[in-house]
Amino acid sequence: MSDYVIECHNLETAYAASLNRPILNGINCQIKRGEFVVLLGLNGAGKSTLLRSLVGLVPPVKGEIRINDLVMTPQTLPQIRRDVSMLFQGGGLIRQLSALENVLCGRLGARTTWQTFLGFPKRDRLLALELLEQLGLRQLADQKTSLLSGGQQQRVAIARALIQSPQILLADEPITGLDIMASQQVMQTLSKLHTEQGMTIVAVLHDLGIAAKYAQRAIVLNAGRVVYEGLCDNLQAQFAEISS
Numbered sequence: 400m401s402d403y404v405i406e407c408h409n410l411e412t413a414y415a416a417s418l419n420r421p422i423l424n425g426i427n428c429q430i431k432r433g434e435f436v437v438l439l440g441l442n443g444a445g446k447s448t449l450l451r452s453l454v455g456l457v458p459p460v461k462g463e464i465r466i467n468d469l470v471m472t473p474q475t476l477p478q479i480r481r482d483v484s485m486l487f488q489g490g491g492l493i494r495q496l497s498a499l500e501n502v503l504c505g506r507l508g509a510r511t512t513w514q515t516f517l518g519f520p521k522r523d524r525l526l527a528l529e530l531l532e533q534l535g536l537r538q539l540a541d542q543k544t545s546l547l548s549g550g551q552q553q554r555v556a557i558a559r560a561l562i563q564s565p566q567i568l569l570a571d572e573p574i575t576g577l578d579i580m581a582s583q584q585v586m587q588t589l590s591k592l593h594t595e596q597g598m599t600i601v602a603v604l605h606d607l608g609i610a611a612k613y614a615q616r617a618i619v620l621n622a623g624r625v626v627y628e629g630l631c632d633n634l635q636a637q638f639a640e641i642s643s
C-alpha cells in the first residue's frame with residue numbers, strides 16, 4: 400500500500416476561455432496519510448477547484464487522481480466520498496435548521512430516499528450530539544444556525560463533515576471572515592483532529608502566518624500549477640516569486 404492518501408498526476412480540468420488555459424493545468428502533488436497540508440496561492444490560482452476535484456465535483460479532462468490507492472472513476476467515487484469530507488467555503492449550512500439538524504445532514508449520503516422519510520436513527524443523533532460536544536457546541540444543539548456566530552457556524556460545519564468519520568478532511572478557506580478568536584478556535588479544532596486522530600487535513604488558507612503555525616507542509620499553486628511544495632518556513636519568499 401502506498402504511503403500517499405492523495406495523489407494527483409498531471410491533473411488537468413476543463414479549459415476556461417476567460418483564462419485561456421485549463422483551470423488546473425497539469426497538477427502533480429502527493430499527500431501522505433496523517434499530514435496537515437496547507438494549500439496556498441493568489442486569488443484564482445485554482446485552490447478551490449483542486450479541492451473540489453478531490454471529491455469528484457470537478458471532472459478531470461486529463462491525468463489521474465488517486466485517493467487511498469483508488470484511481471478516481473465514477474465506480475470508485477462512492478467509496479472515495481466515504482473516506483473524504485469537504486468543508487465548503489462559507490460553511491454551506493442550512494440557516495433555518497438547528498445545529499443538530501445541520502450535523503445530521505452529513506449522514507444524508509448514507510441513507511436511501513425512503514430512509515430519509517423515517518428520520519434519523521437514534522445512534523446518528525447521539526453521534527451528532529457527541530460531535531457538537533467535542534466542538535464545544537452541545538448547549539447550542541437546538542439553536543438555529545442563523546443565530547450562531549461565524550466561528551460557531553464553522554464548527555457546526557466541521558461537525559457535519561466529521562459525522563461521516565472521514566479519514567481525510569478538505570477545508571476550503573475555513574477561517575475566512577472570522578475574527579481572531581474564532582479563527583484560532585477553528586484552526587485548533589482542525590489541529591486537534593490531526594494530532595489526536597491522525598486525520599489527513601488539507602486546508603486552503605490565505606494567511607501565511609497561520610499556515611506556518613498549523614501546517615506541516617505547503618503546496619503553493621499559481622495559474623493552475625504547483626509552483627512550490629515543501630516546508631512552511633519561507634512562504635513569504637515563495638509569494639514574492641509568484642507576484643514578481
Ligand SMILES: Nc1ncnc2c1ncn2[C@@H]1O[C@H](COP(=O)(O)OP(=O)(O)OP(=O)(O)O)[C@@H](O)[C@H]1O
Pocket residue numbers: 415417418422440441442443444445446447448449
Ligand atoms: N465553473 C467555472 N467556469 C469557468 N471558470 C471557472 C469555473 N470555476 C472556476 N473558474 C475560474 O478558475 C479559476 C480558479 O478558480 P478557483 O476558485 O479554483 O480559485 P482559487 O484559487 O480558489 O481562488 P480564491 O482564492 O479567489 O478562492 C478562477 O479564475 C475562476 O474564475
